Amino acid sequence: MKSFPSVHALFLLLAAGWAGAQAKPNVLFVAVDDLRPDLGCYGSEWARTPNIDRLAARSTIFSRAYVAQAVCSPSRTAIMTGLRPDTTKVWDLETHFRAARPDCITLPQHFKENGYHCAALGKVYHSGYEDGRSWSEPHWYAKGRSVDTDPADWTKKKILSHEVNVSEYGTAGTGKAKGAAFEVSAKGDDELPDGATAAEAVKRLHALKEKGKPFFLAVGFLKPHLPFVAPKKYWDLHDPEKIPPPVIEHLPEGAPPFAGHDNGELHGYSGIPSGNPIPGELAKQLRHGYAACVSFTDAQIGRLLDALDREGLAGNTVVVLWGDHGWQLGDHGLWHKHTNFELAARAPLLISVPGRSKAGVKCEAPVEFVDVYPTLADLCGLPEPAGLAGVSLKPFLDDPAAPALKPAMSQYPRSAGKGGAKLMGYSLRDARWRATFWRERSGGEIIATELYDETNDPAETVSLHARPEHAVILEGLAKFLPPVGSSALKAEPEPSSGETREARFDRLYPGKTRLTPEEYLAKQSDAGEGRERFTRMDGDGDGWVSREEFIAGGRSKSK
Numbered sequence: 372m373k374s375f376p377s378v379h380a381l382f383l384l385l386a387a388g389w390a391g392a393q394a395k396p397n398v399l400f401v402a403v404d405d406l407r408p409d410l411g412c413y414g415s416e417w418a419r420t421p422n423i424d425r426l427a428a429r430s431t432i433f434s435r436a437y438v439a440q441a442v443c444s445p446s447r448t449a450i451m452t453g454l455r456p457d458t459t460k461v462w463d464l465e466t467h468f469r470a471a472r473p474d475c476i477t478l479p480q481h482f483k484e485n486g487y488h489c490a491a492l493g494k495v496y497h498s499g500y501e502d503g504r505s506w507s508e509p510h511w512y513a514k515g516r517s518v519d520t521d522p523a524d525w526t527k528k529k530i531l532s533h534e535v536n537v538s539e540y541g542t543a544g545t546g547k548a549k550g551a552a553f554e555v556s557a558k559g560d561d562e563l564p565d566g567a568t569a570a571e572a573v574k575r576l577h578a579l580k581e582k583g584k585p586f587f588l589a590v591g592f593l594k595p596h597l598p599f600v601a602p603k604k605y606w607d608l609h610d611p612e613k614i615p616p617p618v619i620e621h622l623p624e625g626a627p628p629f630a631g632h633d634n635g636e637l638h639g640y641s642g643i644p645s646g647n648p649i650p651g652e653l654a655k656q657l658r659h660g661y662a663a664c665v666s667f668t669d670a671q672i673g674r675l676l677d678a679l680d681r682e683g684l685a686g687n688t689v690v691v692l693w694g695d696h697g698w699q700l701g702d703h704g705l706w707h708k709h710t711n712f713e714l715a716a717r718a719p720l721l722i723s724v725p726g727r728s729k730a731g732v733k734c735e736a737p738v739e740f741v742d743v744y745p746t747l748a749d750l751c752g753l754p755e756p757a758g759l760a761g762v763s764l765k766p767f768l769d770d771p772a773a774p775a776l777k778p779a780m781s782q783y784p785r786s787a788g789k790g791g792a793k794l795m796g797y798s799l800r801d802a803r804w805r806a807t808f809w810r811e812r813s814g815g816e817i818i819a820t821e822l823y824d825e826t827n828d829p830a831e832t833v834s835l836h837a838r839p840e841h842a843v844i845l846e847g848l849a850k851f852l853p854p855v856g857s858s859a860l861k862a863e864p865e866p867s868s869g870e871t872r873e874a875r876f877d878r879l880y881p882g883k884t885r886l887t888p889e890e891y892l893a894k895q896s897d898a899g900e901g902r903e904r905f906t907r908m909d910g911d912g913d914g915w916v917s918r919e920e921f922i923a924g925g926r927s928k929s930k
């Protein structure tokens with residue numbers, strides 16, 4: 372006679388099955404554009420960031436976390452793929468990573484393939500370079516649309532409309548395509564894109580809880596990216612007189628002139644006079660606007676944390692908060708990112724894992740944003756895909772005082788003056804030093820070097836690279852440089868699996884046959900590098916870039 376389990380035994384089996392289904396932690400993945408570590412949890416006395424600080428109290432605070440490249444698309448591509456810019460070939464705002472790596476398995480794609488429901492709200496990838504393979508549903512934006520891409524060809528997009536459609540400004544721009552650089556907005560939070568994104572995220576968290584499936588929810592906030600638009604109440608949180616000015620307002624002594632830029636992104640907004648430096652009172656207003664926008668985003672992050680608590684999800688959700696790069700607020704005479712300096716390459720990174728006894732502790736070891744992918748796979752019990760550039764940070768979550776594994780590397784491309792060599796600046800940061808090696812992208816010769824003592828000169832006022840006593844430091848850090856040729860510009864056409872330059876021109880500049888510098892830069896957010904690209908593409912020097920010149924990409928037509 373067959374024996375059947377008792378009711379009690381059946382209950383235990385069912386309970387065990389339910390517990391197994393719930394064992395996979397959820398992931399809330401919060402991206403913040405242009406966020407430097409001027410936060411209360413990082414020691415800022417003037418920041419007003421109570422919600423990020425609340426998250427930090429239950430997180431490991433990575434004090435020295437460094438992005439792969441201090442500009443949106445390369446940085447975001449690196450964290451989402453776990454690969455460096457030299458591998459993805461994403462060094463600019465024109466290239467999709469699937470052009471060079473068509474079969475790359477992204478971070479959310481890996482979670483989706485392992486049973487997670489994956490969704491994206493707001494700016495996660497750089498806008499315009501969405502990736503449908505990463506998500507279980509179309510990528511949602513607060514400007515009335517969701518975007519999906521063909522699994523086999525990312526250039527084939529499907530745009531869906533939805534009812535949430537809010538805009539940035541409360542007043543019209545004044546002559547330039549990007550409008551005013553800052554605005555004290557009369558709008559409420561949810562009438563601006565980041566507030567609307569937070570409201571949607573709160574709804575999604577409730578729906579995802581009801582679904583009962585583990586989820587990976589990426590929520591991307593735009594502020595404090597330019598323009599500095601935030602409701603008045605967030606401006607009122609800050610006294611502009613108490614926001615400290617830069618320690619140094621010129622390039623470091625001994626730095627090559629091409630280490631900086633001409634503040635092209637900021638100059639693209641109305642109300643900003645031509646030339647540099649930015650006038651003192653205007654600079655003070657800009658710093659005030661930046662601080663207001665950080666507080667605005669902080670409030671939206673608080674809404675997400677409240678929703679996690681309200682839905683009972685906080686106890687089984689890993690929360691990652693990251694800024695896609697730092698931001699210069701007049702430091703070294705520079706505004707925005709686009710450099711290898713500490714303030715551009717360093718960004719906040721908080722990782723909150725439920726039940727960790729070391730919560731609220733700072734980790735001082737240099738880490739990289741390419742480490743986030745293997746870390747999340749490790750924390751959630753997923754296999755780690757082969758070939759990732761980073762390493763799991765779980766040892767630092769267990770012991771924030773664990774020794775550093777390696778220096779952190781960032782990079783940025785430059786041209787060495789008008790008509791000069793195309794360079795890649797590789798910057799290596801250990802516990803004390805930042806060394807930057809400017810290497811030719813063809814040939815590999817190092818033509819300039821910088822070295823900063825971040826312990827004794829955190830404002831990077833003097834490069835110490837020429838002092839003989841520091842030669843051993845440079846030699847030690849140079850051992851971590853990538854192989855020569857890894858950043859070489861490709862001369863051959865892009866793979867057919869990615870977007871061709873013909874298709875890119877027609878997508879960015881529909882109906883145009885040639886472009887003025889202003890028309891070209893209107894679709895580029897890295898204006899300083901964009902001007903160099905424009906000059907390179909303008910082969911006949913007539914001040915226009917034709918469609919043919921754009922397609923050639925600055926290469927000789929004979930090639």
